[in-house]
Amino acid sequence: LTQLLSTDRSKWIAGVWLAAAIICRPAVALLAVAAFVWSMSHGTLKKKQAPALAIAGATTVVLGALLDSVIHGSFTPTLWNYGTAAISGQEAARFTELPWYQYFLFTLKYLTMPIGALVLAAFGTLLVLRPTHVLVWLIVPFLLVHSILPVKEVRFLFPLAPLIPWLLIAAKEAMDDRWPGLFRNIVWHLAFVGVVLVNMLALMVGLATPA
Numbered sequence: 001l002t003q004l005l006s007t008d009r010s011k012w013i014a015g016v017w018l019a020a021a022i023i024c025r026p027a028v029a030l031l032a033v034a035a036f037v038w039s040m041s042h043g044t045l046k047k048k049q050a051p052a053l054a055i056a057g058a059t060t061v062v063l064g065a066l067l068d069s070v071i072h073g074s075f076t077p078t079l080w081n082y083g084t085a086a087i088s089g090q091e092a093a094r095f096t097e098l099p100w101y102q103y104f105l106f107t108l109k110y111l112t113m114p115i116g117a118l119v120l121a122a123f124g125t126l127l128v129l130r131p132t133h134v135l136v137w138l139i140v141p142f143l144l145v146h147s148i149l150p151v152k153e154v155r156f157l158f159p160l161a162p163l164i165p166w167l168l169i170a171a172k173e174a175m176d177d178r179w180p181g182l183f184r185n186i187v188w189h190l191a192f193v194g195v196v197l198v199n200m201l202a203l204m205v206g207l208a209t210p211a
Helices: 008-026 030-043 050-074 078-088 103-111 114-127 133-150 152-176 187-206
Strands: none
Touching: 008 030, 008 050, 008 078, 008 103, 008 152, 030 050, 030 133, 103 114, 103 133, 103 152, 114 133, 114 152, 133 152
């Protein structure tokens, strides 16, 4: 987002791309809003840039709604319908209602051990050591809202998947700053190799297993 906002023209492009992501995956709106608020509060997005970003995004959303209406043959506010269904819980009866902490269990289960535990540890580390980091501002609202909603599925976490490598690196950097030389110990290098091997084995099993 910071790179996209580096020129006058690109702020319009940023608004279009953010809105397009929301149209394709409505839950991404939580990430987009969080990124916008973080950028405004930390000065990476200037106040004079905000209107252009908002106008470009709103225009893209309207065009998306018009396209949906053409495809369905009648006025169809897809994003509004999605939000209403999620907030009201009217569709929850079709799914299994799970506890608020279920997404943490999903992380441990579907990322496999020890990867899942490592991701949760990295998130906790960043939350404690760098609470103002952009990843904290992105992930916390996303998880909070989805934990409140009665319907919980693994696929709802998919928008966070691309952030995992960044999360792990940011957590390591935070620990390096707090405890210099911590990761120079050979034990950590051996642990890293072990995690990579486990991940590669899990990947091979996943590729060899029929859908």
